[in-house]
Amino acid sequence: MDARPTLDYHRDVINGMMDAGQSFGEVETFIDEAAALDQDEKAALWLLAWSFREKWVQRREALAMLSALDWVNAPG
Numbered sequence: 001m002d003a004r005p006t007l008d009y010h011r012d013v014i015n016g017m018m019d020a021g022q023s024f025g026e027v028e029t030f031i032d033e034a035a036a037l038d039q040d041e042k043a044a045l046w047l048l049a050w051s052f053r054e055k056w057v058q059r060r061e062a063l064a065m066l067s068a069l070d071w072v073n074a075p076g
Contacts, residue, residue: 004036010045018052 010031017027027049031042050058 005034007037007041007045010034010037010041011048014045014049018049024049024053 013030014027017030028046031037031045031049034042034045037045
């Protein structure tokens, strides 16, 4: 019998964390530290957590990342 926590378990925990108002950073840490999960599972859980964020927060952070990448990749 496989005793490792399941993807369903992690999904339930993330749903609970987000519903309880825990910070996105705390949820990211929980996902990062889930040793039983592979990278695809972690990515899917990260997207689930991201979907709980308000649309304007998602947009702000996406634009900030794009701006940072533009600055890093700028010639010169």
